[in-house]
Amino acid sequence: MHEQVTPSLVLARYPHGEADLRVTLFTRELGKLTATAISGRKLTSKLSPHLGEGSVSAVRVIEQRGTRVADALTVKSGVRTLEECLLLDRVLPEHVHEPGIWDLATARTIDWVRVLSALGWDPRHGHCHRCQGDPAVFVVRSQDFLCADHASGITFGAGEVVSLQLHG
Ligand SMILES: [Zn+2]
Numbered sequence: 001m002h003e004q005v006t007p008s009l010v011l012a013r014y015p016h017g018e019a020d021l022r023v024t025l026f027t028r029e030l031g032k033l034t035a036t037a038i039s040g041r042k043l044t045s046k047l048s049p050h051l052g053e054g055s056v057s058a059v060r061v062i063e064q065r066g067t068r069v070a071d072a073l074t075v076k077s078g079v080r081t082l083e084e085c086l087l088l089d090r091v092l093p094e095h096v097h098e099p100g101i102w103d104l105a106t107a108r109t110i111d112w113v114r115v116l117s118a119l120g121w122d123p124r125h126g127h128c129h130r131c132q133g134d135p136a137v138f139v140v141r142s143q144d145f146l147c148a149d150h151a152s153g154i155t156f157g158a159g160e161v162v163s164l165q166l167h168g
Contacts, residue, residue: 003070004029008059009079009106010051011089015041023051023069024089025059028102032092035059035067047072054080056106079106086159087112090140091119112138112162123164138162 006029016022021040026032037047050057050072056079060071080088088105092098104115113123116138126135128147135145139161146154151161 003060003062005058005060005071006030007075007102007106008057008061008072009085009088010053010055010057011085011092013051013053021045021048021051025061026088026092026102026105027059027061029097030061030095031097032089032094033061033067034094035061035069037069037072040069050074052077053082053085054078080110083158084110087140087162088115090159091115091162093119113164116162116164135164137164 006027008025008027010023011026012024014022016036019039019041021037022034023037024032024034037051039045040048040051047069051069052074055077056075057072058075059069062068062070098118101115101118104111104118116123121138121143123135123138123145126145127133128135128150129144130150131147133147133149136148137146137151139146141160
């Protein structure tokens with residue numbers, strides 16, 4: 001990739017150095033990647049307002065001493081909640097173009113069963129790793145399932161588990 005404009009879901013943003021902004025983007029064309037918005041934390045930054053977490057923006061990404069955001073324009077804000085962004089950031093592999101996941105990740109409501117299935121963790125064929133019961137949650141860190149009984153005794157923080165609604 002030298003330069004590309006791609007629709008991107010902004011998953012995370014954090015300070016980098018004196019004035020730069022680092023963003024984790026799930027792009028339609030290039031999968032998940034991390035890029036730097038030079039001077040993105042300055043008040044005058046034209047990029048920062050268009051790199052809000054949970055927004056879909058048209059982002060121009062260039063390879064120039066690392067991966068950089070050259071331009072960004074919000075297409076739609078509030079597509080995903082912060083917790084959904086955190087979960088997506090944790091489960092999506094970097095630089096892997098997973099067909100279909102873009103549509104799932106930016107759908108009006110996110111269907112986690114289908115997202116996890118597309119990533120190789122199909123809850124419909126999964127079992128609680130402790131009792132082989134039906135999965136109620138997917139534990140992100142250990143990448144396994146727990147049933148409602150075995151999940152109930154554990155306190156999970158934001159972005160640590162995906163709650164599953166299995167129908168049929
Ligand atoms: Zn169980």
